[in-house]
Amino acid sequence: xxxxxxxxxxxxxxxxxxxxxxxxxxxxxxxxxxxxxxxxxxxxxxxxxxxxxxxxxxxxxxxxxxxxxxxxxxxxxxxxxxxxxxxxxxxxxxxxxxxxxxxxxxxxxxxxxxxxxxxxxxxxxxxxxxxxxxxxxxxxxxxxxxxxxxxxxxxxxxxxxxxxxxxxxxxxxxxxxxxxxxxxxxxxxxxxxxxxxxxxxxxxxxxxxxxxxxxxxxxxxxxxxxxxxxxxxxxxxxxxxxxxxxxxxxxxxxxxxxxxxxxxxxxxxxxxxxxxxxxxxxxxxxxxxxxxxxxxxxxxxxxxxxxxxxxxxxxxxxxxxxxxxxxxxxxxxxxxxxxxxxxxxxxxxxxxxxxxxxxxxxxxxxxxxxxxxxxxxxxxxxxxxxxxxxxxxxxxxxxxxxxxxxxxxxxxxxxxxxxxxxxxxxxxxxxxxxxxxxxxxxxxxxxxxxxxxxxxxxxxxxxxxxxxxxxxxxxxxxxxxxxxxxxxxxxxxxxxxxxxxxxxxxxxxxxxxxxxxxxxxxxxxxxxxxxxxxxxxxxxxxxxxxxxxxxxxxxxxxxxxxxxxxxxxxxxxxxxxxxxxxxxxxxxxxxxxxxxxxxxxxxxxxxxxxxxxxxxxxxxxxxxxxxxxxxxxxxxxxxxxxxxxxxxxxxxx
Amino acid sequence: xxxxxxxxxxxxxxxxxxxxxxxxxxxxxxxxxxxxxxxxxxxxxxxxxxxxxxxxxxxxxxxxxxxxxxxxxxxxxxxxxxxxxxxxxxxxxxxxxxxxxxxxxxxxxxxxxxxxxxxxxxx
Numbered sequence: 001x002x003x004x005x006x007x008x009x010x011x012x013x014x015x016x017x018x019x020x021x022x023x024x025x026x027x028x029x030x031x032x033x034x035x036x037x038x039x040x041x042x043x044x045x046x047x048x049x050x051x052x053x054x055x056x057x058x059x060x061x062x063x064x065x066x067x068x069x070x071x072x073x074x075x076x077x078x079x080x081x082x083x084x085x086x087x088x089x090x091x092x093x094x095x096x097x098x099x100x101x102x103x104x105x106x107x108x109x110x111x112x113x114x115x116x117x118x119x120x121x122x123x124x125x126x127x128x129x130x131x132x133x134x135x136x137x138x139x140x141x142x143x144x145x146x147x148x149x150x151x152x153x154x155x156x157x158x159x160x161x162x163x164x165x166x167x168x169x170x171x172x173x174x175x176x177x178x179x180x181x182x183x184x185x186x187x188x189x190x191x192x193x194x195x196x197x198x199x200x201x202x203x204x205x206x207x208x209x210x211x212x213x214x215x216x217x218x219x220x221x222x223x224x225x226x227x228x229x230x231x232x233x234x235x236x237x238x239x240x241x242x243x244x245x246x247x248x249x250x251x252x253x254x255x256x257x258x259x260x261x262x263x264x265x266x267x268x269x270x271x272x273x274x275x276x277x278x279x280x281x282x283x284x285x286x287x288x289x290x291x292x293x294x295x296x297x298x299x300x301x302x303x304x305x306x307x308x309x310x311x312x313x314x315x316x317x318x319x320x321x322x323x324x325x326x327x328x329x330x331x332x333x334x335x336x337x338x339x340x341x342x343x344x345x346x347x348x349x350x351x352x353x354x355x356x357x358x359x360x361x362x363x364x365x366x367x368x369x370x371x372x373x374x375x376x377x378x379x380x381x382x383x384x385x386x387x388x389x390x391x392x393x394x395x396x397x398x399x400x401x402x403x404x405x406x407x408x409x410x411x412x413x414x415x416x417x418x419x420x421x422x423x424x425x426x427x428x429x430x431x432x433x434x435x436x437x438x439x440x441x442x443x444x445x446x447x448x449x450x451x452x453x454x455x456x457x458x459x460x461x462x463x464x465x466x467x468x469x470x471x472x473x474x475x476x477x478x479x480x481x482x483x484x485x486x487x488x489x490x491x492x493x494x495x496x497x498x499x500x501x502x503x504x505x506x507x508x509x510x511x512x513x514x515x516x517x518x519x520x521x522x523x524x525x526x527x528x529x530x531x532x533x534x535x536x537x538x539x540x541x542x543x544x545x546x547x548x549x550x551x552x553x554x555x556x557x558x559x560x561x562x563x564x565x566x567x568x569x570x571x572x573x574x575x576x577x578x579x580x581x582x583x584x585x586x587x588x589x590x591x592x593x594x595x596x597x598x599x600x601x602x603x604x605x606x607x608x609x610x611x612x613x614x615x616x617x618x619x620x621x622x623x624x625x626x627x628x629x630x631x632x633x634x635x636x637x638x639x640x641x642x643x644x645x646x647x648x649x650x651x652x653x
Numbered sequence: 654x655x656x657x658x659x660x661x662x663x664x665x666x667x668x669x670x671x672x673x674x675x676x677x678x679x680x681x682x683x684x685x686x687x688x689x690x691x692x693x694x695x696x697x698x699x700x701x702x703x704x705x706x707x708x709x710x711x712x713x714x715x716x717x718x719x720x721x722x723x724x725x726x727x728x729x730x731x732x733x734x735x736x737x738x739x740x741x742x743x744x745x746x747x748x749x750x751x752x753x754x755x756x757x758x759x760x761x762x763x764x765x766x767x768x769x770x771x772x773x774x775x776x
Contacts, residue, residue: 561692562743592688609687 048580051619052107052155054219055466056577059347060281062468064620067581068627069652074583074596074606080628080651081128087115088645089148091637096142098643099615100634101574102152105171106621108185111630113647114153114173114219118181122171122188125623128649132188136199138175144215144234147637148176151279151616154219154227155185156251167191170251172227174216178203180229180254195254202229205247205259209240209272221280221289223320225251228289230276236338239304239512241272241297248323258323262293262311271305273297274312278464279344281360283374288326290347290360290374291316294340295332298510299458300447300487300517302336303395309334315345315362315370317377327377331364333399336391336447337487338458339365343466343575347374350474350543359543361469363462363478366443367412368405371543381407381546389441391448393489395514398446407546411462411480411539415442416455417532427524434522434530438486447487449515453522455531457485459638465575465588465617470599474543477584477599479554481571484522484531489515528559536569536589538576540602550602555589558640563591571639575617577629587614587631590639594618594631594650611635612644626651661713664762668730669709671756675737676702678749689744698749701737705730705756712763730760 047057048065056062069077089095098116105112110131111123118138122131140148154172161168169185180202182194190198203213214231221228229247248257262274274296281290296305296312313335316328332339345360360374371380385401404410424431439445440453447454460481467478490498490507495516499507506520522530529535538554541547555570556563574588576597584597587610594608612635620629628649635643679699682689689695708726712718718726738753 558688560697561689561694562740563745564743 049622050107051103051621052105053222054103054152054154054279055281055344055617056619058221058223058282058284060279060344060466061346061348061471062575062577062617063471064577064579066579066620066622066627068622069579069583069596069629070581071583071598071605073652076652077596077606077608077629077650078653079608080126080649082649083121083123083128083130083647085113085115085119085121085645085647087117087119088643090643091641095140095148097147097637098634098645099145099147099149099636100632100643100645101616101636102150102632102634103617104619104630104632104647105153105155106619106630107155108157108169109623110185112153112155112171112185113632114150115645116148116150116634118150118173118175120153120171120173120183120188122185123647125621125628126626128647134181134183134188136173136175136179136181138179139177141176143176144212144232145176145217149217151218154222156222156225156227157185159224167193167252170194172220174202174219174229176213176215176217178206178213178216178231180216180220182254193253200249200254202231202247205245205256206242208243208268209238211238211241214242218277218279221282222251223282223284223289226257226320227251228280230278230280230291232277233273233275235273235275235295235297236299236508236510236517238272239298239510240268240270242275243268244273244275244294246276246291246323260291260318260323260325262314262316263296263309264307267296267305267307267309271296271309274309277340278342281344281347282320283347283358286358286375287320288317288374289320290345291318292341292343292345292362294342295335295338298508298513299338300336300508300519301393301396301489301510301513301515302334303393303397304513306397313339313341315341315360315372315377317374329370329372329377331362331368331370331403332366333402334397336396336398337444337454342460342464343462345374346467346469346476348469348471348474348476348543350380352544361467361476361543363466365456365458365461367410367456367461367480369408369411369476369478369541370405371408371546379405381405388444389446391446393446393448393515396446402444408541409548411478411537412456412482416440416453416484417482420528420530420532423524423526423528423530426526426528430524431522431530434486447489447517449489449491451486451488453484454487455484456481457483457487458519459483459571459573463573465573468576468578468584469543470578472580475549475599476541476543477538477576477578478541479536479538479572479574479576479586479588481536482531482534483571484529486518486520486522488518490518491515533568536572538584538586538597538602540599552602555593556591558591573613573615573636573639577618577620579620585618585620585629587616587618587633589613592633592640592642594629608650610644610648611646612642613639615639660716662763662766664759664764664766665709665712666759667762668756668759669706669713671752671759672702672706672709675749675752675756676706678702678746678752682744682746682749686746689746694740694744698737698740698744698746701733701740702749705733705737708733727760727764734760
């Protein structure tokens with residue numbers, strides 16, 4: 001424990017100095033971006049008119065060509081329709097609380113919604129009236145998650161439909177217990193030819209360290225006639241866990257086409273996961289699917305997995321036809337912070353100096369934005385391997401360096417913002433007293449037995465929605481949080497004693513390792529954050545130069561109903577979309593509001609009221625000559641105890 | 654010593670009316686208002702506005718109120734009005750905030766207009 005503040009300061013200054021000097025030496029020059037020559041088949045051609053996938057299109061751009069709503073008239077936006085699914089549960093009820101995080105899918109002139117009870121609703125795009133519903137009567141038990149969670153549905157249609165035959169267009173939804181249901185997009189009837197009478201049991205392939213089912217919370221990625229399926233687990237629970245295998249199956253039959261395992265065979269004896277629980281993106285022209293790969297198990301201790309696991313916490317490109325690795329770039333070495341790569345990389349062709357660069361933009365929990373050549377994985381802007389703090393935990397190791405992009409500038413400051421004066425006064429110095437007990441050495445401070453301050457912590461940085469891109473102007477927009485948490489490793493015997501009469505919510509077992517973990521937000525007894533604001537912001541980045549165009553506080557913190565100053569921003573989960581008219585639409589804030597933001601200036605032009613925070617990606621589409629923007633306002637207990645089952649569409653009068 | 658011949662002035666009437674309307678507005682906020690309904694903050698201002706209304710009513714109706722109690726209530730009302738006003742600001746409950754400004758005018762009227770003083774002092 002460091003007792004003197006001046007010692008901390010001196011050590012920090014010395015560490016920063018040494019790190020900076022070392023970083024200077026280790027800076028790697030950027031690989032020249034591979035430019036596309038005219039005629040090379042590398043241009044993207046996403047479907048900007050519909051919103052047929054989780055991220056709007058396969059490139060995960062979250063961009064809509066709809067332009068009826070403009071910065072000039074967005075102030076007139078009004079509720080067009082509202083729909084409540086009825087699939088809502090609160091903490092303490094019979095059914096565990098709901099996490100309704102679905103992107104509304106607009107395809108086949110219908111809005112499709114998947115719920116946390118794994119029902120599917122097909123809605124009229126202009127009225128919200130129900131066309132049909134499908135109920136799989138799914139098991140409503142939180143087998144791998146704290147509650148019932150879904151991020152919605154996926155849509156497929158045959159390239160050569162057979163007239164009069166059912167299931168030429170299919171909607172899919174996965175469940176907590178690893179069942180993937182396929183129903184006819186026109187009628188909601190199960191597609192008998194898929195799996196076993198319309199349901200595929202993905203858990204049949206869960207054969208290595210099968211400690212829990214492979215929860216299908218993220219809709220599969222649909223590419224041509226293939227569904228590419230990732231899954232969610234609980235990588236904080238066990239040392240050895242199911243290997244993070246990605247499955248590709250036939251969209252019509254559910255037959256396995258290929259699978260990809262990110263773990264080396266020898267590592268599977270000692271670890272697991274490195275799964276893909278977030279969405280993926282696809283470059284159809286180049287036949288590549290891009291995976292955001294999470295950390296290996298367990299999340300916060302790596303003594304069991306000292307051998308290299310190079311594809312863990314990486315962005316990895318696979319051949320869409322075979323599942324073979326084309327390239328992989330690890331973004332966190334030997335991850336012991338739960339810095340999962342947690343969103344689909346955004347694919348964009350950057351026009352620079354008369355050349356077109358095939359790029360991908362990967363946001364991260366650390367607040368780093370990696371801009372890579374999507375054909376090779378090489379950085380387009382410089383990356384540094386920066387020396388980072390070393391672990392003092394017996395049995396564990398840490399990587400001596402971590403990759404840090406020079407451009408774009410990280411979204412968060414390199415060190416935490418310091419103790420909040422208000423929270424410290426309210427707790428009679430409680431925040432400062434807590435801090436004195438903790439280890440903090442800047443970014444990548446390892447978990448420790450005495451407790452480490454981690455900033456940004458596991459909620460990020462950038463969450464699973466990722467960013468959006470305006471492909472016309474090469475502008476990338478992303479919302480991020482500033483969170484501080486305490487990671488404290490607890491020796492096994494002590495952990496057993498402390499959990500003898502029940503396991504606190506903040507404890508994670510990591511069974512099979514010498515430590516359990518206590519992970520809690522760094523806050524005082526009034527639940528006030530012990531770190532200074534900001535808590536959330538939204539940033540626009542020029543992808544041609546890597547420079548920030550603007551950065552604004554995003555949302556408002558709300559505690560006990562009280563709104564905190566705008567300048568503080570809000571912790572944010574969800575993502576923006578961008579329209580052709582230069583508007584950004586986003587929910588994602590604690591204050592249960594939808595916002596329209598001017599893409600050029602970052603200024604809020606319109607706000608709409610929602611029943612709960614829209615912890616999801618909105619969708620925009622045009623139908624019968626009118627543009628709609630649809631939000632799913634499900635809420636999330638992490639942000640504020642306000643949950644809902646609301647789906648709401650806005651349009652001009 | 655009780656001042657039996659005090660009569661209520663416009664200030665305390667204004668404060669009382671503002672407090673009653675504020676209590677109703679707070680009830681609406683607590684039960685219905687978007688964004689703040691069923692929150693601790695809305696519950697707190699509901700309680701503080703009810704206390705405000707009761708205290709103002711006591712000053713209106715209890716003519717023989719001892720001076721020390723009157724002073725105590727006026728101090729308490731000042732704290733209540735300011736605290737509720739600040740809370741209303743952070744709740745973005747603008748109607749409630751306006752009512753607290755009106756209540757504050759009533760409070761100043763009560764303290765400085767002299768209308769609430771004993772008749773003999775005004776003679």
